[in-house]
Amino acid sequence: MASTSSSDVIILALGVALAALYLFRDTLFAASKPKATISTTKPVGDIDGNPRDFVARMKAGNKRLAIFYGSQTGTAEEYAIRLAKEAKTKFGLTSLVCDPEEYDFETLDTVPEDCAVFFVMATYGEGEPTDNAVQLMQNLQDDSFEFSKGSRDLSGLKYVVFGLGNRTYEHYNVISKQVDTALEKMGATRIGVRGEGDDDKSMEEDYLEWKDGMWDAFAAALNVEEGQGGDTADFAVRELESHPEEKVYLGELSARALTKTKGIHDAKNPYAAPITLARELFQDPKDRNCVHVELNTEGSGITYQHGDHVGVWPSNPELEVNRLLYALGLYDKRNQVINIDSLDPALAKVPFPVPTTYATVLRHYIDISALAGRQMLGTFAKFAPNPEAEASIKELNTNKEVYHNIVADGCLKAGEVLQLAAGNDISAVPSAENTTAWPIPFDMIVSSIPRLQPRYYSISSSPKLHPNSIHVTCVVLKFSSVPNDKVGERLVYGVGSNFLLNLKYAANGEEAPLINSSGVAGAVVPSYAIEGPRGAYRLENVYKVPVHVRRSTFRLPTNPKSPVIMVGPGTGVAPFRGFVQERVALARRTIEKNGPDALADWGRITLFYGCRKSTEDFLYKDEWPQYTADLQGKFVMHTAFSREPPYKPDGSKIYVQDLMWEQRESVAESILQGKGYVYICGDAKSMSKAVEETLARILGEAKGGSAEVEGVQEVKMLKERSRLLLDVWS
Numbered sequence: 001m002a003s004t005s006s007s008d009v010i011i012l013a014l015g016v017a018l019a020a021l022y023l024f025r026d027t028l029f030a031a032s033k034p035k036a037t038i039s040t041t042k043p044v045g046d047i048d049g050n051p052r053d054f055v056a057r058m059k060a061g062n063k064r065l066a067i068f069y070g071s072q073t074g075t076a077e078e079y080a081i082r083l084a085k086e087a088k089t090k091f092g093l094t095s096l097v098c099d100p101e102e103y104d105f106e107t108l109d110t111v112p113e114d115c116a117v118f119f120v121m122a123t124y125g126e127g128e129p130t131d132n133a134v135q136l137m138q139n140l141q142d143d144s145f146e147f148s149k150g151s152r153d154l155s156g157l158k159y160v161v162f163g164l165g166n167r168t169y170e171h172y173n174v175i176s177k178q179v180d181t182a183l184e185k186m187g188a189t190r191i192g193v194r195g196e197g198d199d200d201k202s203m204e205e206d207y208l209e210w211k212d213g214m215w216d217a218f219a220a221a222l223n224v225e226e227g228q229g230g231d232t233a234d235f236a237v238r239e240l241e242s243h244p245e246e247k248v249y250l251g252e253l254s255a256r257a258l259t260k261t262k263g264i265h266d267a268k269n270p271y272a273a274p275i276t277l278a279r280e281l282f283q284d285p286k287d288r289n290c291v292h293v294e295l296n297t298e299g300s301g302i303t304y305q306h307g308d309h310v311g312v313w314p315s316n317p318e319l320e321v322n323r324l325l326y327a328l329g330l331y332d333k334r335n336q337v338i339n340i341d342s343l344d345p346a347l348a349k350v351p352f353p354v355p356t357t358y359a360t361v362l363r364h365y366i367d368i369s370a371l372a373g374r375q376m377l378g379t380f381a382k383f384a385p386n387p388e389a390e391a392s393i394k395e396l397n398t399n400k401e402v403y404h405n406i407v408a409d410g411c412l413k414a415g416e417v418l419q420l421a422a423g424n425d426i427s428a429v430p431s432a433e434n435t436t437a438w439p440i441p442f443d444m445i446v447s448s449i450p451r452l453q454p455r456y457y458s459i460s461s462s463p464k465l466h467p468n469s470i471h472v473t474c475v476v477l478k479f480s481s482v483p484n485d486k487v488g489e490r491l492v493y494g495v496g497s498n499f500l501l502n503l504k505y506a507a508n509g510e511e512a513p514l515i516n517s518s519g520v521a522g523a524v525v526p527s528y529a530i531e532g533p534r535g536a537y538r539l540e541n542v543y544k545v546p547v548h549v550r551r552s553t554f555r556l557p558t559n560p561k562s563p564v565i566m567v568g569p570g571t572g573v574a575p576f577r578g579f580v581q582e583r584v585a586l587a588r589r590t591i592e593k594n595g596p597d598a599l600a601d602w603g604r605i606t607l608f609y610g611c612r613k614s615t616e617d618f619l620y621k622d623e624w625p626q627y628t629a630d631l632q633g634k635f636v637m638h639t640a641f642s643r644e645p646p647y648k649p650d651g652s653k654i655y656v657q658d659l660m661w662e663q664r665e666s667v668a669e670s671i672l673q674g675k676g677y678v679y680i681c682g683d684a685k686s687m688s689k690a691v692e693e694t695l696a697r698i699l700g701e702a703k704g705g706s707a708e709v710e711g712v713q714e715v716k717m718l719k720e721r722s723r724l725l726l727d728v729w730s
Helices: 006-024 056-058 075-091 106-110 131-141 174-185 203-222 255-259 317-327 358-365 374-381 387-399 400-408 414-421 442-448 495-507 570-594 623-628 655-661 664-673 687-702 707-720
Strands: 065-070 095-098 117-122 158-165 195-198 235-239 271-281 288-294 311-312 337-342 456-457 467-473 478-480 489-494 542-551 565-566 607-613 635-641 677-683 725-728
Touching: 056 065, 056 095, 056 565, 065 075, 075 095, 075 117, 075 158, 075 203, 075 607, 117 174, 117 203, 131 174, 131 414, 158 174, 158 203, 158 565, 195 687, 203 374, 235 442, 235 664, 271 337, 271 495, 288 495, 311 467, 311 495, 317 358, 317 414, 337 442, 358 442, 374 387, 374 414, 387 400, 387 414, 414 442, 456 467, 456 570, 467 495, 495 542, 565 570, 565 664, 570 607, 570 623, 570 677, 607 655, 607 664, 623 635, 635 655, 655 664, 655 687, 664 687, 664 707, 677 687, 687 707, 687 725, 707 725
Parallel strands: 065 095, 065 117, 117 158, 158 195, 565 607, 565 677, 607 635, 677 725
Antiparallel strands: 235 337, 271 288, 271 542, 288 467, 311 456, 311 542, 478 489
16 A cells, blocks of 8 residues: 555545534534524614614615614604604605614715604713713713714704603703704704603693694705605504414513513513512502502522512503403404514514414504503594594594693593594493494504503612512502593593402412492492413413513612611602512621621711501501611601691691701701712602702701702702702603
């Protein structure tokens, strides 16, 4: 046999190695490959270059508008989509609706002159941008950030701003103002006036009053004429003759929930947390309820800190689901499997997973329990079943005063408005016999009614004491509407809180109490499909709640020597229960390590709490004494009971701000000498404002000045230094 030369051996070995590399290339190089992402639709105008370049995407898709939204709960996104739809209907212009988190802003200075950029910006918390708008705001406000042409010059840019805020907050609509100021500073030209929506009153009315003038200015600025567009649908709904049952979404909130695959749990993939305890907190719950729910998060990967919020994903009550099914003539087809396609994904994405069913959309995916918007009614009028119904719903759409008196004061939902306009009795249990069907295309329903969003609650526990459990404290919302000529006084129920109340009853095997709801004798508390899609939210007698955690900046100071003042009447006490538990856990470890006197130099924690009666709605009444003992007197609680003595000398009630004034010397000392921190949680309309005014009086007096000057300055400084933090709601 002939011998092989060394060069032949090398060549042969190299060939074998290359062949092996080719055969096993997927395995060897898998780690270096980017992971594939699943996308149901490819964005219109998708480009092969930088997917984060919104200007290139606009040009590729022939879009003349880019609409960015800073949204925390989804409302700003809804208004961004509304603006895009109106631009298309009025002028025939298509838009790129953008989550700013998904794009870069270096090319903002290259937007073509015949285009415009809209900014629909919500203000979150105490004057902060929403999570998805943080980078956008940094780019606009950072003088060192340069655009693609190497400068901060935006003189060729035309823009529109609409802000969403709440007037009861000090920093009302501050983010939209900051966007406007920054763009103007860089030479950009605003179209029309800056719009400001007030969530405390009527965001819808603020938007309607602003948009017409803006569109007039827009037409002039971009040299376009109204009437160029048409009333086109955003979605195409198809009924499927057959589809694998296991691939139909029946309320699952994500693909992972449908396929039961593991992954990170967040707002896009909530975790179905088992209820380990659910109990009533009010001592005498005849007319009011407050539920305490403990959720088991063990093994979920979910973590939280004291002060964070838990998002609870409710469903709509079955009464409203059935009402709208009958009003749309779909009750007999409620379980029909449908698919929904977006006709322009860059304008409007399908807001929930598909394929699904008609009933599922109304039960789990869109907010049919929300107040019916005035603009929505104009769309519905085109499909009125008779001239009388058309005239009735048109009047509600066009007459602001009539809409306010009947729909807004009556708290009417979409299904109820359709019934009322058709002359049906909305107090009766809906059926095919007493509900007139409207031939409204289902794609119009999906376009007009916003996505059902989670309801957020301050977490009322500490992970130091409860590492695998999230506690929720929720007062159940139930109130009487304002009666009018068309609709009498009736009870209105909050969706999220009554969803939790239903779960509390079910978890404890209790029957829901009978009440008089909407004039129907013997009706029960609204019932919900609490067992979830395919029974996923119930395992034998254990019920589950789909939740995720939202981070907050509402935190205790890290140094326990700093004094802390907490003001939280009613369920505003929820996060402070978590705060105190956090300190209790730290105290136990400190005492165990350093001995019984280890808390001597700790700052005092003072809680000002108020409710109606000590015997009726004193939340966690039995827990506070134990916390006081655990913290060796470093925790002090002052209580005000507004409906029991003592009263003020003039007979008026005592509230938390009155308690603070009584303790003004210690409050001032804790803040001014002790460099303490102040936290306020609860109602923003009256309580929070009154507490801040009292704080200004206390600090103004302590500084030898007035509340209006020195006091206001001290309060402002506390906020600027993050020593006065608010977690309030309207």
